[in-house]
Amino acid sequence: MLPGVPDPPGGWRRRRRRLGPGLCMLLLLLLSGPGTHSDPGLNVYMSEEEVRRLIGLDAELYYVRNDIINHYALSFNLLVPSETNSLHFSWHAKSKVEYKLGLQVDHSLAVDTPQANISMQGDVPYSLSVFRVDLFCSGKMDSEVMLLMQLNVTISSAKNITVLNFKRRKMCYRKVEQEVKVPISPEKNSSGINFDPVNVAPxxxxxxxxxxxxxxxxxxFLVAIILAVLHLHSMKRVELDDSMSDSSSSQGLSQPSTQTTQYLRADTPNNATPVTSSSGYPTLRIEKNDLKSVTLLEAKAKVKDIAISRERVTLKDVLHEGTFGRIFHGILVDEKDPSKEKAVFVKTVKDQASEVQITMMLTESCKLRGLHHRNLLPIGHVCIEDAEKPMVLLPFMNWGNLKLFLRQCKLVEANNPQAISQQDLVHMAIQIACGMSYLARREVIHKDLAARNCVIDESLQVKITDNALSRDLFPMDYHCLGDNENRPVRWMALESLVNKEFSSAGDVWAFGVTLWELMTLGQTPYVDIDPFEMAAYLKDGYRIAQPINCPDELFAVMACCWALDPEERPKFQQLVQCLTEFHAALGAYV
Structure with missing residues (x-):
């Protein structure tokens, strides 16, 4: 008897592979590997060559593996390219299994009667074999044809029938008859002169x-002229950018690689489209160094209403330190009752910090100001007295920065593998998606969503914070691409990299990378790719590969976030719903 139990989700075999058109959901169906064909039981599957021919993936798709039915795979209705006229299925059985085959189409005028190269009933072969189903379009009409292949299998010892339904969709088109020209023989006109119409006029x-x-x-000719003009313009732009860049721009060219990252190519339909902004999202175009145009006096004026006395703040331990910035664990005394105090994060700068760096810290700290959500951590107070370096105060989360927390979990993972579970990581992702969904509804664009810009407490509550001082505290995550501006290149969507266009869709892309950070416990994405090559790399369709031990369903969520067309990416509310359902499914196995 064939039990109707789906295969448990598995990982992808680690190799470079290409994602076919619209295959975010198909990622959930491909299992972890081919297995061995000597295993007992019935096996029915699409071989790696067949999957590559139909949908461009290097993987085998099993419908039945060792008597276990994969209902997820059977429910997926694969699209057959119009030029493909045959389908191939691999199968074999260890013991005697009888079968009956039925073929049915819903538009008999659009296709010829489907034919198989095996008999319509018989026994499943013991050795690995391939049978073919031919599906030729008739050319009489345009139609989308649905093919239903029903395979009834019976184990002789059990004498019960299990029905397997395979569904395929194929587009058929009407044949265009070519005009046939019949040669015209010379005729005589009324005057008796030979008249040959071919010789008279074309x-x-x-x-x-x-x-x-x-x-x-x-x-x-026109295209050649346009390309030449654009080339000359781009050459002038490069010369201008090179003349503006200083010696500090070379610091982001490369970084030491201590980890091996694999990449895959996502050939979704929108990879062939130009990189443009999405009309469905509020889009913000950022010019170079827009924050640097704000003066220190202007920055202080914007936060003057939340300024407090420096005497109310006591600095304790240094939590994180960079070249010119520091984050302290501080204590804030209540203004009305000095006996009451609460813990805070204190962001401040060192003495060698420039005025521009101080201004950017204050300006970027206001990114989430005035917003109230359980998964956001906006600025609370500032200290901007003239005699001291400015300080920014935020509510304290005692496990601190999320990226540092994840890396700490990775260090202790070998000794304590239960320190943090996959269910915990998905719960963190849901909280980040909830906070970003709130920002999207308020039409606030974060522009730098990453694990480094989130904090966490002992109850695993995650909150999104601003990116003030992040460039200094996490210098390896930011790179200068010759324009004197450090940007989180590895987290940015292609339209943000190329056109400096930011939207909630760009934040969705960054969320996909953040989810990848969660599942890898704080690894750096695209660590082997030169930052200067990132735009070309993404435009060619390549992406970071599925992390080890990451379920296929979760990787499908990441892959959907990395569609080149911003309109093809899911909204944050959809991500919250999808991750919540997946989190509940994980809980069912605990």
Missing amino acids: TTSTRVFYISVGVCCAVI
Whole structure:
């Protein structure tokens, strides 16, 4: 008897592979590997060559593996390219298994009667075999044809029937009949003179041909002129940027690689489209060094209403330190009752910090100001007295920075593998998605979502914070691409990298990378890719690969966030719902 139990989710075999069109959901169906064909039981699957031919993935898709049915795979309705006329299925059985095969289409005029190269009933072969189903379009009409292949299998010892339904969709098109020209024999006119219409004037098709050639030549000439102008313009732009960059811009060219990262290529349909902003999202275009145009006096004026006395703040331990910035664990005394105090994060700068760096700290600290959500950590107070370096105060989360916390978990993972569970990591992702969904509804664009810009407490509550001082505290996560501006290149969507266009869709892309950080316990994405090559790398369709021990369902969520077309990416509310359902499914196995 074939139990109707789906395969447990597995990981991808680690190799470079390509994602076919619209395959975010299909990622959930491909299992961890081919297995061995000597295993007992019935096996029915699509071979790696067949999967690559149909949908461009290097993996085997099992429908039945060792008598276990994969209902997820059977429920997926694969699209067959119009030029593909045959489907191949691999199968074999260890013991005697009888089968009956049925083929049915819903548009008999659009396709010829499907044919199989095996008999419609018999026994499943003991050795590995491949059977073929031919599906040829008739060319009589345009239609989307649904093929239902029903395979009834019976184990002789059990004498019960298990029905397997395979569904395929194929587009068929009407054949366009070509015009056949019949040569015209010379005739005589009324005056008795031979009249040959071919010699009198060119035919209509000949005139159309010459006109088409002329138009094509004109178009090619215009395109060549446009490309030449654009090339000259880009050369001037590069020279201008090179002249503006200083010696500090070379610091972001490379970084030591201590980890091996694998990449995959996502050939979704929108990878072929130009990188443009999405009309469905509020888009913000950022010019270079926009924050540096704000003066220190202007920055202080914006936070003057939340300024408090420096005497109310006591600095304790240094939690994180960079070249010019520090984060302290501090104590804030209540203004009305000095006996009451609470813990706070204190962001401040060292004596060698420049005025520009101080201004950027104050300006970026206001990114979430005035917003209230359980998964956001906005600025609380500031100290901007003239005699002291400015300080920014935020509510304290005692496990601190999320990225540092994840890396600490990775260090103790070998000794204590239960320190943090996969269910905990998904719960963190849900909280981040909830906070970002709130920002999207308020039309606030974060522009730097990452694990380094989140904090966590002992109850695993995660809150998103601003990116003030992040460039200094996490210098390896930011790179200068020749324009004197450090940016989180490895977390940015392509339209943000190329066109400096930011939207909630760009934050969704960064959320996908943040989710990848969670599942890898704080690894750096694209660590082997030169930051200067990131835009070209993403435009070619390559992405970071599925982390080890990351379920297929969760990786599918990441892959959907990395669609090149911003409109193809999910909204944060959809991500919250999807992750919540997956979290509940994980809980069912605990």
